[in-house]
Amino acid sequence: MTQSQPCKDLAAARAKTTFPVIELTRYVHGSDEKIAKRRHLASLVANDPVLKNEGRLGLSRVEDVKQGLEMSLRLYQLKEEHNLTQEEFLMCSDFVDELLPTTLHETAFIPIIHAQGTDEQAAYWGPLAEKHQIIGCYAQTELGHGSNLSQLETTATLNRDTDQWIIHSTTFTASKWWIGGLGAVATHALIQARIIIDGKDYGAHGFIVPIRSLVDHRPFPGVTLGDIGPKSYGGFSKIDNGFARFDRYAIPRENMLMRFAKVTRDGQYVKPPHSKLAYGSMVLLRSHMVRGAAMALARATTIATRYATVRRQFHVPTSRKDAVNPALETQVINYPMVQSRLFPMIAQVYALFAAGTKMRSMYESMLSELMAGDVRSLAEVHAISSGLKSTCSTIAATGIEDCRKLMGGHGYSYFSGISRIWSTYVPSNTYEGDNFLLTQQSARYLLKQVKVAATAPENLTSFSKYIVRTIDQDAFQAERCSVQQASDWLDADVQLAAFEHRAGRLVGELALAAMQEDVLWSDLNLECWRLCHAHSQYVLAKSAVEGVSNAKTQDYSQESVMVLKRLSDLFALHTIQASLGDYLEDFFLSPKQCQLLRQQIKTLQGSLADDAVSLVDAFDFSDHYLNSALGSADGDAYQHLWDAAQKEAINQTAVVDGYKEFIVPILNQHGPAKL
Amino acid sequence: MTQSQPCKDLAAARAKTTFPVIELTRYVHGSDEKIAKRRHLASLVANDPVLKNEGRLGLSRVEDVKQGLEMSLRLYQLKEEHNLTQEEFLMCSDFVDELLPTTLHETAFIPIIHAQGTDEQAAYWGPLAEKHQIIGCYAQTELGHGSNLSQLETTATLNRDTDQWIIHSTTFTASKWWIGGLGAVATHALIQARIIIDGKDYGAHGFIVPIRSLVDHRPFPGVTLGDIGPKSYGGFSKIDNGFARFDRYAIPRENMLMRFAKVTRDGQYVKPPHSKLAYGSMVLLRSHMVRGAAMALARATTIATRYATVRRQFHVPTSRKDAVNPALETQVINYPMVQSRLFPMIAQVYALFAAGTKMRSMYESMLSELMAGDVRSLAEVHAISSGLKSTCSTIAATGIEDCRKLMGGHGYSYFSGISRIWSTYVPSNTYEGDNFLLTQQSARYLLKQVKVAATAPENLTSFSKYIVRTIDQDAFQAERCSVQQASDWLDADVQLAAFEHRAGRLVGELALAAMQEDVLWSDLNLECWRLCHAHSQYVLAKSAVEGVSNAKTQDYSQESVMVLKRLSDLFALHTIQASLGDYLEDFFLSPKQCQLLRQQIKTLQGSLADDAVSLVDAFDFSDHYLNSALGSADGDAYQHLWDAAQKEAINQTAVVDGYKEFIVPILNQHGPAKL
The missing domain is CATH 2.40.110.10 (Butyryl-CoA Dehydrogenase, subunit A, domain 2)
Structure with missing residues (x-):
């Protein structure tokens, strides 16, 4: 059988890859053992008659919940049949990709019994819950x-x-x-x-x-x-x-x-002996949400990138070199406009993964300090996790829907697979701390660091050291970006200095505003929001830069390091560009530097074009988990869309339910047609 | 029966209104006759046993389409029973607020037969379709x-x-x-x-x-x-x-x-005698979409404003004057952060309505010119309608979801009423010209106007006259905003000059880029996109300013003119703020002016607080059409949310469907609990 054009297009895109894909899969998911386990559990779910993707759609609400229960039961059976650990069981639940009636039993009820119950309580209630004799x-x-x-x-x-x-x-x-x-x-x-x-x-x-x-x-x-x-x-x-x-x-x-x-x-x-220990689980949850944001946006960009590669629209040249093929329209992914919307999102995913990894290690070292009675890092880790939760979940929710819009009309088909990702993801912008309210936590912490900077600067951490520069206001206001040519924007120090300067200016302004007489904290919420996102973007950019360094230390191939560096650069520059006013307002950037910034972004986007498909392949999602006609690994988007439609319940009868009751009376309301 | 606190809160908000609400309803919907007709038809639908809001939810896909057919039939019966004109019938269909299996029969099939069929064809097919003897x-x-x-x-x-x-x-x-x-x-x-x-x-x-x-x-x-x-x-x-x-x-x-x-x-x-006549219907459709964007965002802001008024969260002071009531938390709408998210959206709705009105009158005068064989205005009206379609439908889709996020956790309940608005509205960003692609149409037109400006400036229209200023580049680059104190930002000429300067700079840059050797149009798509939105925002701001003038001429009360002026100001200033980099980049704005801008926006927002509820009441939506537990006219949000949940299908049985098949086996997988 001849391969369809979309399949050929996706295969051709993969053939252009410049780096070993498995290395970036390791960057995202860790060791080869972890990758193998993920794949094994994903396939267990994908091949299970109850948990596979068919038959989930178009049900009534009562049927939906009933099916949720069926899936819950099946997961418990799977656990027993395959002797899964709790961690493996939870991974399987993730791959099912539905919130089920028992999901919170496993992820909230059981952990909280252990965290907040006495040993006796945990010994009594724990097993009952773990054997789901109670739900x-x-x-x-x-x-x-x-x-x-x-x-x-x-x-x-x-x-x-x-x-x-x-x-x-x-x-x-x-x-x-x-x-x-x-x-x-x-x-x-x-x-x-x-x-x-x-x-x-x-x-x-x-x-x-x-x-x-x-x-x-x-x-x-x-x-x-x-x-x-x-x-x-x-x-x-x-x-x-x-x-x-x-x-x-x-x-x-x-x-x-x-x-x-x-x-x-x-x-x-x-009374409880310590009052702050409860913060720990909140921090853990928010840290998880950083990685969760990365995973959600990773799925959407996988779908959008593959479909943009196989989708062809208009006979428009996108390269001075290539002649237009009159028989084939242009692949959508070749349009600079598409690249400028899609590639920064792929870069965001990698930055979010880097921040998730960073957050996890900060949490772990905080935890061991807490065990030793040292609570000093709690405030920062709490502030950063709150800020990142807000910024990252906003990025992901916005990005997922932008991926759908990028896919044209078919993006709005349920079978695009984006809808189910977004509709379940978007409430994360509200739960575990509303994304707007949360920014106050982060801003309050940074305000305190202004005092630390003035009195004990040696106590500032690596993420807030920049605040010390704001103490000498004359010197700070004289800071200027050093970029003279477009490629200077590729210097990570230059990028981070820009993020630092902006966050530093905003924290200084907030400190000044907060000192004014009669000021109410609620009057400063907007300023907190600006500051928090500025700081979180800095944390993200810095984490991405660290990710590149780590890849070097861990002996990744030069090619992988290079592509990670491009992604880190694109993340930083695109993020700066999105709030250009903040950098221009106090002359830190010059108009010329803005032009160079845009120019460098275009160059970076072009340099990622050959790797785009492999960059999303590296996320290593199974077709089952993507559940997308348009984003499947083989690229056969139109065929899958067609096939999905054929299974639709309405298409199982020759004449639609309601024909006699409603269509016939409509046609005959004014007598039958005389054709 | 005592009134609940939410009801009291909404009534108290209405009591503070500074303007006659009916005047702004006229501003939005036209004459008192039109308003009366709208209300009459809305109540026909709301009181109809088939078309009322109950029973639409939680159905399977087959049942959904069947119910759509039932509604189609009922609408046709209603037309006959009440002897409705086609216009009235279409208004009733709008109030049903569902795309039905027969919707496109009425809005596309029939009109296109008349537009593209010969007189004989229209005489044959028209009546068959109008009597829906064929669908x-x-x-x-x-x-x-x-x-x-x-x-x-x-x-x-x-x-x-x-x-x-x-x-x-x-x-x-x-x-x-x-x-x-x-x-x-x-x-x-x-x-x-x-x-x-x-x-x-x-x-x-x-x-x-x-x-x-x-x-x-x-x-x-x-x-x-x-x-x-x-x-x-x-x-x-x-x-x-x-x-x-x-x-x-x-x-x-x-x-x-x-x-x-x-x-x-x-x-x-x-061959057809004229090639451009087909553009007419495209322009008409896009013009309608400007008003459609206003209507959709108007509904969402109505819900969000009412709920923000009755929702109370935290005991936080938001005013230096008022003591905090220890028994009552603070109304969410009093938080500056909420005002800064919500009020600009209300201002956008009014600007979109103004632009919709303007677009309609431009279309009508173009049509009468076309009839007289004059095609000169076609290009501009086509370009503006394309640009506005893109900008306005983007504003509305983003805004509707922002309204939902503004409503906290309950916003994610289906009963918030936002979900159904957004999920049906958002594809408008893709259909009738993808919002990104469309920006090229508008940019191409503006590029041509640069040539007109250089050769025959007297031919520039009121929306592109500003381009003439870019011809003398030295003078243009020396242009500076004249604002010296915050209140200077309230001068409409100052606002429009800023929009003009920005769009002028962008069109000049695009013209320059387009002249470079070897440049491909596809390389400039991003620049087109920026320019198109800059120009469309200018058209919106100018339309809003004109709306205020018209209100004056039409003898609106001083209070109504004043509130319309505040809305127009807020729209302009908020829009400028959102792209501040564009105004700073060539020094048109100074840092000081940016600060004054933010300050004036805060003042404007505060000045609208007493009128917010009445500004959305003026949109004149029935509770049936809003279909929102949280946004109903009486304000009793929590009671309605409770009541809606009680009707839920799952709650009609004491024990859930699936108990025996799935819950019992889950509970007993490891034997029954020993409590």
Whole structure:
């Protein structure tokens, strides 16, 4: 059989690759062992009759949740059949690529029992949960309250006589809301409620609350449960996000998780020894989200890059050398406009992966310091992870949808595969700290570093050392970018100096504004937002630069180092270009340097053209996981689109359901046609 | 019954309004008669048992399309019962707010028959279609080809012997694809196919092709039909976008639409008398899309503004005057950060409405000139409508999703109402000319105006007169913004001068680049894109300024004029701020002026705070049309969210479907719990 033109085009693109693809796969996923394990588990899922991609679409909401349950069960069976470790099991769940009714049981309920329960509690509840003899969910958010713990309205009032907590939704808006797994499935909820003892309020704490009978699955009296309804954009379709209202519902005192704070039999509240330890898990979660952003955007760029390679539109020359082939239109990926939209996103993915790796190692060294009682790095790691969560998840959500738009009309087909990535990814801009609110955390930290810079500059870390330059304001304001010709922009020090200068100026301005009399913090939110993103972009650029150095140290081939360097450069320059005003405003950049910047970006984009397909191949996604007619590894986009449509439920009958009831009456409303 | 706090909050916000709301409703929708008619038709739909909002959700794909058909039929019945004109009928269809299987029959098939058919053809096909005794669709796009007419692969080959066209899908990628109504419903397709006569190719023309039997609705032999499957983000869910392949399928020669080109009985191809007349309908469509962008973003800002008014988060002071109420958290809309995200979008809506009105009047005067044989304004109106289509639909798509993000976690509930607006709106960034490609049309036109400026400046129109200033490059480069204090930014001439200078600089740079030897047009696409948006933003700003003047002339109250002026100012200044680099790069703006700009924007935002709710109330959307739990007119957001969830299908049974098959085995995989 002759190969189709799209398949030929993709193969031809791969043939031009300048670097060993496996090296960049290692850069992204780690050792060869890890890569092999990923591939093995991905294929387990892809070949499983329940977990493969077919039959997931076009279901009613009730059927969707039912199918989610079927997948949950199948995953547990797979775990047993293949004797998977918990880590392997979670990787398989990732490859299924659906939030399932049991997802939060595994990723929140179980870990929080271990983190916040005493050893005895963990020994009791842990195995029950790990053998999913009970199914849990994590219930913090309320109808009237996002994740602002301090304003939760659910109460747990101690009844000393019965040694019980009385869980109560004090108002209508106190209803727990949005809780994954609560709507129809969970038997237990780990709820956050404010402790009230003798009328005194001790704030929110965690409790394990049995909510549905293990006998018949019905809610217990005093507990009202339900599903909150569909989510936006078709996202989260197989999971039962739910609500719960409690009407003076009693649970044993021992169901409070007591690793930190405790309440004794005689009703005494014992404060936790450290107050900041809880930050650790927040930092971990946000660090994970940096890598999560990279993975999500990596999938979208894989699809968009492959499709842009096989898609041909218009007979327009894109190179002075090549004659136009009159029989074939131009490959879309050859248009500079497409390159200028797509390639910076590929560069972003690599920068995000680098930052994810960096974040992980910062977290790990912080953790070992914490174990030794040293809390000094906590503030910075918390600030950076908050800032990166905001910046990276914004980059990814925007980028995924930009990938779809880049794919023209077919991008809007569900079969493009982008829709399911974006619709499930985009709420990450809101959860775990709203991306706008979070920027205040990072800005507050940087403001404090201004004081450190003035008083004890030796305490500044590598990510905030630049702030010391702002102390001598005359010298700082005289700083200028050193670029004289386009290629000077390829100097990593030049790039980082630009990011540092900009963030330094913004932190200085914020410090000045914050000192003004009568100023309210809320008046400065916009300034915090600007500063936070400026600093996070700096962290990203610096991580990308470090990634290149590490690749050198780890004996990557020269070709791989070179392509990583190009990506790091493109990330930095494209990011600077996107906020050019910030660099021009205090004359740090000259108009001439802006022109050189644009020129160098075009050159970089051109230099990545031959490697684009292999750069996304290196992310190593299976066709199953991509689940995209347009982005499959063989490139046969139109054939896959056609095939996918043929399986559509509507096409299984010769005449559409509703013909007699509705089409016939429409055609005949004014009598039949006389043709 | 006591009013809930959210209801009180929204009522209190309305009580602060400074202007007569009905005047801005007139500004948006026209005369009081038009407003009354809109309200009447909206209530017809809202109160109809089939067309009301209930029961639309959570259906399977087959059920969705079936319900679409039910709605189609009901709309036709409504037309007859209430003796609606076609215009009123189309307005009712808009209020139903679903693309239905018959939508394109009404908005494309019928109008194109009249536009491209001869009088005889219109007299034959018109009534059949208008009485929907046949149901049509418009089939242009192909699997391998977007709307690039010049590359379509479907052919219509003349068979002189039988006096027939042989319609044929010459390749796999020639399949018609994406065609609304084709998947399951249409009996006729108006297809675009290339005429081949005696082996000679005359390019694409329109044909009426019977595709499904009027007897049993089955496809005719030689025609393969089907549905292309679901679309992204849950959009277009009730319409059957479809595909068609033709295998040497014969239709009568007379089924070619022959108002312009003709083919005679003896096989002679007769060219159309004018080649540019077809542009007219494209311009009209794009003009409509400017208003469409305004309407879509207006709905989203209505929802977001109302919800931000009733939503309270954190006890944070936002005003130096007010004491914080310890019992009530702060209304989200009072945060400057929220104002800086939301209010510019409201200002954009008003600017888009102004541009829509302007576009409509430009189109109408162009049309009467065309009738008189004068084609001079065609090029400009085409360029401006292309540019505005790109800029405005980008603004709206981005803004709608920004509104959702502004609403925190609940924004991601389907019941926020944003999802359905965005998922159906966002493909407009791709169809009717991809927003990136379109910018070339506008840029090409402006490039030509540079020549006009040099040779016959008296021919420049009011939207391109500024280009004449670029001819004297020394004087142009010496231009500087005149702002000395923040309030100077409120001078409309100052604002427009800034937009003009920026667009002027970009068109000058593009002209220079285009003159370089060996340059390819495709190398300049990015420059075209920048220029097009710069020019379109200028057109928007100028239209908004004109809108304020018109309001004055039309005896609006001083208060309404004042608030329109603030909106126009905010639109202009926010838009300048978003591309500050462009204004700084050639020193047109100074750093000090940038600071004053930010300061003036903050002041403007503050000055709109008391009017925000009434500014969106003025759009005059019914609760039915908004279809949002969080944005309803009474403000009772949490109650509506609760109520909507209770109706959810999953909540209609005590135990979820799938309990026995899946939950029980999960719970018992390792034996039952021993609690």
